[in-house]
Amino acid sequence: MKKLVLIITGVLFTTLSLYAQKSAVFAKSGKAIRGYDPVAYFTDGKPVEGKEELLYNWSNANWYFSSRQHLDLFKANPVKYAPQYGGYCAYGLSRGYKASTVPEAWTIDNGKLYLNYSLSVRNDWDKNRQERIQKADSYWPQIKDKE
Secondary structure (H helix, E strand, C coil): CHHHHHHHHHHHHHHHHHHCCCCCCCEECCEEHHHECHHHHHHCCCCCECEEEEEEEECCEEEEECCHHHHHHHHHCHHHHCCHHHHCEHHHHHCCCCCCCEEEEEEEECCEEEEECCHHHHHHHHHCHHHHHHHHHHHHHHHCCCC
């Protein structure tokens, strides 16, 4: 039994390591937060795809915007609009690891944007959100530049 637990743990660790992200910003195919406009979550209340011609490089990642106004707002104050934890899953960060996110699984809490791996993961994160934010905040400085 002990040997089986060790094997399963090893397989899970190896699998997670394969999918781990090194960058401090989640960028799928070179696009921060999958090419979605971070400002739109605040102004439109929903995820909106950015346009190729409205690109801004910040924090070693390419950010895309749906309008010139959103681009200008972001340029003026990127920390206000960029998702927490570089756009990695807030739930995953609360457990000490990086995970990818989808644009539909989002929350704004206390003026900050949080993204999650999926809608079901966001539901789990919401059950204990404030505690999870505190845990993720404590883990982020240690793991933001690691795999």
